[in-house]
Every structure is written in structure tokens, then in C-alpha cells.
Amino acid sequence: MQLTRAADYALRVMIHLASQPEAAKLRLRDLAAAVDAPENFLAKVLQCLSRADLVLSRRGPDGGFELPVSGRRATVLDVIEAIEGPIALNVCLSEEGCERRDWCPAHLVWAEAQRAMVTILRGATIEHMASVGRQRKAALACEDESEALAKQQ
């Protein structure tokens, strides 16, 4: 019960794109380096994100990947579902369903657990996460600087 590597990379790449100045275009090679992903694999992930209108892919010498408004406003849930399809923590919650659903007490627990998880994933937008990431990086840089200063004294 773990997020696929593809969805993890998708989320990383979306946050990285959202951290750039507006209308910035990034090349596959730079994106792969920024999110620690193999280029070939990330190319497929970006294709899925592009199909879901979460990422824009521009061809040509000045081309690259950029984030449209729909990408900035997307939530973690949108990104995961663009890669993995609709979330279903257990098979009984999927379209496939389960014959035991009408009486099985586990089904109720799975439904509740999924609701709780999805509420969090739906509450976090890419835009907001990029801003949190910038703050966390800045705070880390400050800490490093303070430590370096303390050592000098």
C-alpha cells in the first residue's frame, strides 16, 4: 500500500515547476536532475501529466515544460490520480467493487480511512506546497549560516 514511484516523481516535478518564476520553461534533463529521477522514466510521467493538462509541453529550441494555471491550482490528489487513476485503498473501493460490500465490516473501515486520507491530499495545492518548500529551504539555509557563524566565534 504505497504510492508508485511514478506518482512520487510527478508530485516532485510539479512542485519544482511551481517553484520557478512564472512562464519559465524547463528542459527534461534539468527537471530529471532537480527531482532525482531517471530521464526516460520522467519523460513518461510528464506525458501523463501533460495529457491531464497539469503540465504544458512546448516544442522547439526555446521549448520545455511549464506549469499552466490548472497545474498550479492542482492538488496532490489530482496529481496522483493523473498517474495512478482513481484512488482505491482497497479493491472493494475501486470500480471493480466486491461482492461482499453490502455486509463486510472491513469495507466501511476502508471507506472511512480513504475519506480521511483523501481530505488531506485534496487540501494541499501544488502552489501552496511550492511556497512551503521555499520557506523550508530558506529556513535550512539560515540554520546552516548560523552554525557556520557560531563555529567562527
Place this chain on the structure above:
Amino acid sequence: MQLTRAADYALRVMIHLASQPEAAKLRLRDLAAAVDAPENFLAKVLQCLSRADLVLSRRGPDGGFELPVSGRRATVLDVIEAIEGPIALNVCLSEEGCERRDWCPAHLVWAEAQRAMVTILRGATIEHMASVGRQRKAALACEDESEALAKQQ
């Protein structure tokens, strides 16, 4: 991001055992039929549950599987972790960890989503679920009976 089939069967079999009269022993064949699982596969699942002291396996002509008190009081989380190991919705939450953890905003969202999900899974005991299952089955039987009566009138 979906529960493994093994963990799903484990949960089903624990609830089924908890629905039996106390100290009842059930054979593999009957358990497999009750939870719609292939016998060979379920045998391996039961071995894991037995190793985690969630199920007791008695050998001999009167042998079979039964639920110890620890099994009745176990939660959904205990059962999943007996089969899949510690829950980690994303690899950054696992023991393996992630180098980006100190600043990555996605890590915070994953941690929060996992906390929300785990709270539900830790709140549901096998004993309670067996009792809910009995009530739901009884309610369904009542509905069927009412429908049959209505058709006769």
C-alpha cells in the same frame, strides 16, 4: 497505492474467525471458502498471522485455526502490518527514508495523510468489526424477508 491481496484476505479471515463461537477451530478449506481465497495463498497468509500471534494454528485431527485474545483485540493496522510490514504511504515515510525529507513539502503532506488514515485503521478492532458484520448480515436477512413477505401480499 492499494492494499495487497494478502492483507485483504488476512483481514477477512480474522473477521471470519472472530465471528465464530469462542474456541471454535476452523480448517483451511472452510476458511478459504468463507473468505473467497485460494487455499494455497491463504495458507501463507495464515502463516504470517500465526507468526505475529494473531492466529493460533492447532495440529492434529481436531486441529484448525482459531483466534487468540490478541487476535480479537488486534486492529486493522495490526493485521496489515503483520502482512505488509510497517505502513508507509510514500517511500519517504519508510525506514529507507529520503534525502529530500528536510525541506520537501510533499513529505509533510504524506505524513499528515498517513496519520489521518492510520488513526482510522488503529481505531477498528477485529472484535468490533465481527460484531458489525453480524449486525449488517442480520439487517440484510431482514430486508430479504420483508421483500419476500411484501411479494406474497
